[in-house]
Amino acid sequence: MAQGATAYVTLEPCAHHGRTPPCADALASAGVARVVIGANDPDPRVDGQGIERLRLQGVRVAVDASFRGNIGVEGFLTRMRRGRPFVTLKLAVSADGYIGHVDRGQVAISGAISNRQTHLLRARSDAIMVGIGTVLSDDPLLTVRLDGLSERKPKRLVIDPSLRTPRTSRLMQTAGDVPLLIATTRADDVSVAVLEPRPVQLVPFGSELDALRRLCAHLGQDGIGSILCEGGARLAASLLAQDLVDRIVIIQSRNEIGGKGVSAPDLRSYLSAFEATRRLHFGDDRWVEYDRKSH
Secondary structure (H helix, E strand, C coil): CCCCCEEEECCCCCCCCCCCCCHHHHHHHCCCCEEEECCCCCCCCCCCHHHHHHHHCCCEEEECHHHCCCHHHHHHHHHHHHCCCEEEEEEEECCCCEEEECCCECCCCCCHHHHHHHHHHHHHCCEEEEEHHHHHHHCCCCCCCCCCCCCCCCEEEEECCCCCCCCCCHHHHCCCCCCEEEEECCCCCCCHHHCCCCCCEEEECCCCCCHHHHHHHHHHHCCCCEEEECCCHHHHHHHHHCCCCCEEEEEECCCCCCCCEEECCCCCCCHHHEEEEEEEEECCEEEEEEEECCC
């Protein structure tokens, strides 16, 4: 059935023996005439050797980045190349330039369709990140609430240096059902009894200027390939300043917040390193995705 066919793969076929023989050999043996690859595999055991192995066996090979695939592949590539997870920063911005309100807690900025798209982003991510400010003001749940995807349970990660996440918060209350990680400077000196009966994982978070970078490296080593940041302006600015963002998703709403609005972070000095790759409309909202120009 595969004789003379074209195979489309998200990642370069392997060229080494692991649990199975090299995938490149399997494709060639099956009689595939052409392979289109979404991305080269930066794993040193592969890294171009899979392509070379195919060509030596007479298989034509093309690399097409537009066929790279989902965020899981991007996560693997970023972990291999940058030693950390693929980070998506999502910001819902009101018509008057705000991402929240000082006194109101959670504020509806984007519409229902955009909200469902956000839940789809969550479902595709390994972890969802917010700062302690968002926890205290919004009391978010950060779960996937879409029909058919409710069993997808990415880890919830709170950047909380002083360990101020309330025991009564929805994150704490649901920690037994959906994993909760808290990045804190107190990870080594807090008794487990302080958090009982909540099964919360404390992750070390230093006080150094590059603490976020160190945390991301730690998470990558722990198997997390992709993070969706839904935090506030301060966390967003810190991630951007430390060059830890790979994709920016901006949801531009027609709604206004007014009053004591929380201003969106200034992205102008950072967007030159990104390019707009998707422009969509979901109801009244404009959804724009910006990808890092070089991976």
